[in-house]
C-alpha cells in the first residue's frame with residue numbers, strides 16, 4: 001500500500017490510549033451467523049477472500065494502522081462485500097473493547113510479528129493478557145488460528161498458548177500438544193502466506209479449540 005507506513009510501534013505513547021470501539025454487526029446478517037476475525041489484518045487479503053467465500057458469515061479485520069483501514073473499507077464497498085467490517089485495535093491494549101463475551105467463532109492471527117530481534121520481543125502480540133481476552137470473546141467450541149513464516153515466532157506463540165500457567169483457559173491444540181498443523185484448512189490465504197509459499201518457505205500453523 002503506497003504511502004502507508006509498513007510498521008508502527010504498538011508500544012508508542014499514541015497507541016497506549018484505549019480507543020478501540022465495539023464492532024457492530026452489519027444489517028442483513030443473521031444474529032447467530034458465524035463471526036470470523038483477522039487480527040493484524042494489514043491489507044486483509046485473507047478477510048476479503050473469506051468474506052467472498054462465506055457470504056453468510058460476518059468477517060472482521062482489525063488493525064493498528066488506521067490508514068490501512070480506510071483503504072480496506074473503500075475496497076470492501078467497491079466489491080459490494082456487506083459482510084466485511086474493519087476496526088482499529090491495539091491488540092495488547094484495547095482488544096477487550098471490540099467484542100463481548102462469547103461473540104466470536106474464530107480468531108485468525110496471521111504472520112503477526114515483524115519483530116525478529118530479541119530486543120523487540122516485548123512487542124510480541126501473543127501474550128497472556130490478549131489470550132485471556134480472546135478466550136472470553138470466543139464462543140464455546142471457538143478457535144484460535146495462528147500462522148507465521150518465522151519458526152521462532154511460532155514457537156514462542158505456542159509456548160505462550162500452551163503455558164501450563166494458563167491451562168485454565170482451555171486452549172487445546174488440535175494437532176496434539178506442542179504440534180503444528182499441516183496445510184491451510186481455510187478457504188482463504190493472506191498475502192504473506194502466498195508470498196511465503198511462492199518462495200518455497202514453510203508456514204508454521206497452529207489451531208486451538210476451546211471447550
Ligand SMILES: C[S@@+](CC[C@H](N)C(=O)[O-])C[C@H]1O[C@@H](n2cnc3c(N)ncnc32)[C@H](O)[C@@H]1O
Nearest residue numbers: 010040041042064090091110111112190191192
Ligand atoms: C506482517 S503483517 C501481516 C498481515 C496479514 N495478516 C498477512 O498475513 O498478510 C502484521 C500486521 O499486524 C499489525 N500489528 C502489529 N502489531 C499490532 C498490534 N499490537 N495491534 C494491532 N495490529 C498490529 C501490523 O500493523 C501489520 O499490519
